[in-house]
Amino acid sequence: xxxxxxxxxxxxxxxxxxxxxxxxxxxxxxxxxxxxxxxxxxxxxxxxxxxxxxxxxxxxxxxxxxxxxxxxxxxxxxxxxxxxxxxxxxxxxxxxxxxxxxxxxxxxxxxxxxxxxxxxxxxxxxxxxxxxxxxxxxxxxxxxxxxxxxxxxxxxxxxxxxxxxxxxxxxxxxxxxxxxxxxxxxxxxxxxxxxxxxxxxxxxxxxxxxxxxxxxxxxxxxxxxxxxxxxxxxxxxxxxxxxxxxxxxxxxxxxxxxxxxxxxxxxxxxxxx
Numbered sequence: 028x029x030x031x032x033x034x035x036x037x038x039x040x041x042x043x044x045x046x047x048x049x050x051x052x053x054x055x056x057x058x059x060x061x062x063x064x065x066x067x068x069x070x071x072x073x074x075x076x077x078x079x080x081x082x083x084x085x086x087x088x089x090x091x092x093x094x095x096x097x098x099x100x101x102x103x104x105x106x107x108x109x110x111x112x113x114x115x116x117x118x119x120x121x122x123x124x125x126x127x128x129x130x131x132x133x134x135x136x137x138x139x140x141x142x143x144x145x146x147x148x149x150x151x152x153x154x155x156x157x158x159x160x161x162x163x164x165x166x167x168x169x170x171x172x173x174x175x176x177x178x179x180x181x182x183x184x185x186x187x188x189x190x191x192x193x194x195x196x197x198x199x200x201x202x203x204x205x206x207x208x209x210x211x212x213x214x215x216x217x218x219x220x221x222x223x224x225x226x227x228x229x230x231x232x233x234x235x236x237x238x239x240x241x242x243x244x245x246x247x248x249x250x251x252x253x254x255x256x257x258x259x260x261x262x263x264x265x266x267x268x269x270x271x272x273x274x275x276x277x278x279x280x281x282x283x284x285x286x287x288x289x290x291x292x293x294x295x296x297x298x299x300x
Contacts, residue, residue, distance in 0.1 A: 069093050078128070094262065098117050107142040120146050134192055134203060137293060145161040178220040178266055179248060181273075187208040187283055190296040205294035206249065206287035211273040213282045217250050219270050225262045235277020238270050249287035254275050 053064050062082050065072045075081070075092060086092070105116050113136050125134070130145055138144070165229045188208035209219075219240065226247075227239040234251035241247055254274025258264060271282060275282040288297045 043264045051094045052091045055088055057088055059086060060084070061086065061092075065091055070094055071229045104143045104145045107140055107144060109140050111138055112131045113138065113144075116144055116146075118282060122146050135293065137295070154295070172249060174246070174288075176221065176266075177288075178218065180217050180220050181209055181215065181284060182212055182218075182250075183210075186298065190294075190298065203294070205289075206251075206285050207297050211282060211284040211285055212275050214252055214272040215284070216269045217253065217273055218247060218273045219264045219266055219268045219282060221246075222265045223248070223263075225258050225260050225264060227259055228256050228260050229276075233278045235279070236271075236274065237277075240264065240270075245291045247287075247289040247292070249285070249289070251285035251287075252279050254282075 035116055052066060053059075054214070061072050061075055061081075072084075075094075076084075104296075105111075105120065113124050113133075115128055115270075116122070117127055124136075127144060127146070128136075179198050187206060187209055187210050189209050190204060192203050217238075219290055221240075221242045223240040223242040225238060226241045227237065229236070231251075232236045236247075236253040236256055237249060237251040238253065238256060239247060250271060252269040252273070252275055254276065255272040256270075258268075258270050264270065273282060273284045288295045
């Protein structure tokens with residue numbers, strides 16, 4: 028073999044080897060992030076973390092991030108349909124519910140139609156096409172939902188503490204914050220966001236003075252840490268009615284309004300609606 032032919036052979040072989048190698052893993056370079064690798068390789072971030080046993084998003088130069096082959100596969104996620112539950116999805120794809128919740132950062136079992144649930148494993152194209160007949164935990168988040176007609180409990184809405192897990196300012200441990208804390212000085216008027224019937228008006232541990240309203244269609248609203256309650260149990264209230272005056276009763280560090288929306292007694296993020 029002539030020297031020039033030998034040189035071309037080495038170059039072509041090297042290109043092929045590099046190409047094959049790159050199909051199996053990505054070598055981290057300065058500036059790389061899991062997100063940039065995911066975009067370039069068309070592999071979801073949760074999947075990259077799962078197959079590489081990564082506990083965080085931190086990477087270092089020279090690190091090998093292994094990729095899953097995509098040939099003959101549609102993807103590694105399930106698109107939620109009406110009727111789907113985490114249990115039915117876990118059974119179909121043989122993935123534990125706790126694992127699904129972890130890699131999708133789910134705080135509870137609530138699913139929304141159209142959500143992508145990452146499975147943490149590659150799934151054959153045929154396995155992704157099925158209809159679930161399981162009991163639904165789907166919360167109606169469509170334009171037909173009564174939530175589209177909900178108003179605001181305060182005239183000015185400023186969030187002090189959002190919905191989700193947090194380190195409780197009083198208890199000092201990480202727990203689910205089932206509503207949102209809205210900025211409100213003592214005796215700020217609290218309005219009913221939607222019509223309904225008052226099912227509770229009084230004191231409740233942690234909440235302090237609280238009002239609970241049944242808004243119909245399995246929806247419920249809660250208003251806590253109140254200073255004054257202006258309605259009674261059993262009273263029918265209309266949207267926009269003044270229910271109470273805000274305060275700092277219960278387990279709090281200062282005055283504000285704790286506001287919750289629940290569906291079938293499961294908390295929802297009020298700021299999504």
